[in-house]
Amino acid sequence: MGGGCSGVCMALIGPIHVAPMMEVTDRWFRQVHRLWAPGVVQWTEMVVGHAVLHGDRHRVIGFDPSEHPVVVQLGGDDPAVLAQAARIVEDAGYDEINLNVGCPSSRVRAGAFGAILMRRPDRVARVVEAMRSAVSIPVHVKHRIGVDELDAYEDMLRFVDTVASAGCDTFYVHARKAWLQGLSPKENRTVPPLRHDEVHRLKAERPHLTIVTNGGITTDDAVDAHLAEVDGVMIGRAAADDPWWMASLSQRILRMPGPATRLDAIEVVRPVIARAVAEGRPPHAVTRHLVHLFANQPGTRRWRRALSEHRHDPDGGLDAAVAELHAAMEAA
Template identity: 50%
Template structure:
């Protein structure tokens, strides 16, 4: 599991559902995948079968929890372990209004003792790793104090792996969306955390847009977590196994579609609407000829009643046609020269 954390895909609300994770798994066999954050209340009292569902091919896959009551977190962690999740992660970084009113997420940066209590309780209750995903601080906190304090409290409670979003969260005055971009990144502080706490596994997150950047960070920390870059341009995951894990061959966009087909077919047969699956595929051909047509077909045709695999085929045909046209133009230009 520690090795899997060298490259992971961040938990992202409304995005990293089981359909998204299954797509990402076609591109990388080794990256660690995360669920969306699930509150302890949802896990304990909600539609557990639906919320915790995942495809066995997703392994390694981690369950991220939101909460601050040790007893509830223990109960939810035990459920996650029983469901087969490879890791239980506590969210100490989400800045939304909902988490503030519920006393979890980023506001817990102000309560490191409580976070440590929660982590100690979960660690004693389950055999799978329990980890923390946090910010470097909130509001007017001094990150050099708040980050190290949280990490040290949790380390004493038995936590060995921390995912650090390398920017503050502003709980007052910024929206959750603005909190992903506005507060400045401080990668050096996270690198310093690793230097000064070498015995811990430190994973860096926040604003990392390319695989080149990710590989560069691996000189200073143990792992990199990609967020929006992995979602909007999932093709970058196709090089992860070779470049980050040193094993396996690259998977291109066309191969990913072929590998994803059996999953799509199973889900359609189970009654899943095509658009629920294909919405995660829109960025697959980003930057390539035919990408706009690919998105258009999936978006327009995929939402229609009864839409099936033929929509994916039609979208793919648009990409292939655009590729053929580009090759033809290149040949004509070469002959003219």
């Protein structure tokens, strides 16, 4: 795996990551996926630096110890604020810290951070430097291959080299550029074409850096092909849309088995539901992450419908959905 990365690979927290996704990879998602895919690295949703400093800490950065290894992703562009936020999340127990240089949403753009920072590699280097000197856990960056007209391979290389000169040795690369005007965040995840070859080239030309590629990875073959070229893969939408695939990757590639079957996978999450309820959260805060457990399987529609219709049951609809699933299987 990751040709020519001997030594550096050791620093990598793991070769398979679930991408940070706002309103998806919350703490309940991460606890459920930790049980199903024990070897896969989980990431938080992006948390704005100011929210870490001034928000309700439990709500903003709280997590369960079972989630390790877990990376917190911060957003912002102020070195002093992010250094302080980094210290707080390190004290909270996170394993690593990532800086978001890839989000193109207008809200984030208005704050002058996210993908627009690809235009300001010196600023990103200063932020990384400030964060690194504030903490002893790894600090790294997730970025695009380019923004707007600044999208040549050489532009990305300049960005990476500048940030690496501040001591960052790990880069998570969403292998498509972002258009800061004219495309919605959703379109920015589909319209610009994927250019994984440029991420592979980055690894080949900077073998001492740890490089993880991201974007549109949905099959075992794609995972294997990327792992032959770079140090890791990061999977976003496919992890949410087919969580059992992540369980299979944890087993096949990392040799870390979770539950043997999808039915077993249902049972292991019951304590997570109990934890959520004990914290005053509704049970479906957890069971909403089970909706796609049976993706591409017989009975998946009835499973999904029952989970939705019974989401206010004390078990978040699990028993009703399991009954529907069995009925669908018997009918098949």
